[in-house]
Amino acid sequence: MKILLVAGARPNFMKISPIYRESLKHETVDCRIVHTGQHYDYEMSQAFFEDLELPEPHFFLYAGSGSHAVQTGKIMVAFEELCEAEKPDLVIVVGDVNSTLACSVVAKKLLVKVAHVEAGLRSFDLSMPEEINRMVTDTLSDYLFVTEESAIKNLIREGKQKDKIHFVGNVMIDNLFYQAKKLENNDGNKFSTLKVKNENKDYVFLTLHRPSNVDCKETFDEIVSALNDIAEERPILFPVHPRTKKMMDRFKIRLSENTVLLPPLGFMESLFLWKDSSLVMTDSGGLQEETTAMGVPCVTLRENTERPITIEMGTNNLGGTKRTSILKAYRKCVDKKVMKYKVPPKWDGKAAERIWKIILE
Ligand code: UD1
Secondary structure: OEEEEEEOOHHHHHHHHHHHHHHOOOOOOEEEEEEOOOOOOOOOOHHHHHHOOOOOOOEEOOOOOOOHHHHHHHHHHHHHHHHHHHOOOEEEEEOOOHHHHHHHHHHHHOOOEEEEEOOOOOOOOOOOHHHHHHHHHHHHOOEEEEOOHHHHHHHHHOOOOHHHEEEOOOHHHHHHHHHHHHHHOOOOOOOOOHHHHHHOOOOEEEEOOOHHHHOOHHHHHHHHHHHHHHHHHOOEEEEOOHHHHHHHHHHOOOOOOOEEEEOOOOHHHHHHHHOOOOEEEEOOHHHHHHHHHHOOOEEEOOOOOOOOHHHHOOOEEEOOOOHHHHHHHHHHHHHOOOOOOOOOOOOOOOHHHHHHHHHHO
16 A cells, blocks of 8 residues: 655644554555655754654655745646656645645545544634645545644534444544653753853743734734843743744844744654753644643633644643733633643644554554
8 A cells, every 4th residue: 555645834744654664564655754844954854854864755846935836836837746756546635734635635536535633623714725635625525634623523514424433532632742751861062052041040932933023014013012021020032933933033123131042953862851941932733732632731822723622631831922812821821720631632742643544444
């Protein structure tokens, strides 16, 4: 069985890692990694392949950056050629980035089966490019592998066939548990941020990269004004995404001196910092889930989330993007002495195992 496993952007790499590792246990499976090249800087791509024990991608498509149409189009052209040459039996796509959409459309039009890992999540906010990517990919997919109950409801409401939907758990958490175990034997000496970690106790770990937050000056200013207030109370460690760096320069954003700016970090180094933080503040999808699985309080800098289980059961709090709402959520998190949370069902490190069992059946 020939399978192409597609990844393109940073959050995809954590998701394909356990799927690839698990594929090696099945002799009848020939699983090859396709890297579309959506992310290409060392820190955004290769550093993750190294951390996550992924081999060099079997195919690299050199898509690079561009507008949505340009980027998606380039990936589609290159992936179509690859599929024509390789004739896969199945294409597996993960998450909700432009590479996910591009490759699922190409595969389906070539009558190749598509499996979508992390199907059914919905923010109901069509101003997010990811929401469009999710909806299109789910419409085309033959296997809909879901991470939480809300995703099943969304897919059924949209009329998807029940027998295509499989509640397998969360491959992101498979990877998290695997990497966290490795970190137990790591004293951090190899990490350039060890000194920063030791010097800053009781810190906030921040990530921020969504276009809706950083591409609009008014929203970015509003978020920064809350962050600068928070930095008066505790230091903020902030690895800066390339998009955010570009917009900070363009808008001349001024952050408090108590904010430590860091380059984009590899998976392990990032985990090394946030697992011991007092609080994570983020607009990433993955960190909402990972903090929930590790019991670290999280304020999500968005008006909505496609991952409601992290709020219902986990440690996540919606902070919105306004100064007052962010500070309110922050206060709620830090004042809560004992936080009650549960790890959601099937977030147990075995999602990839379940996925392969279903595919091979
Ligand atoms: C993409 C995903 C988003 C995901 C994020 C994680 C889409 C629509 N968006 O957003 O869902 O949360 O990745 O990082 O697929 N750049 C570099 N080096 C790189 C990659 C990008 O400098 O290796 C810069 C370029 O200026 C580029 C910009 O970042 O134009 C944005 O990159 P892009 O992949 O288009 O979107 P992200 O914001 O990274």
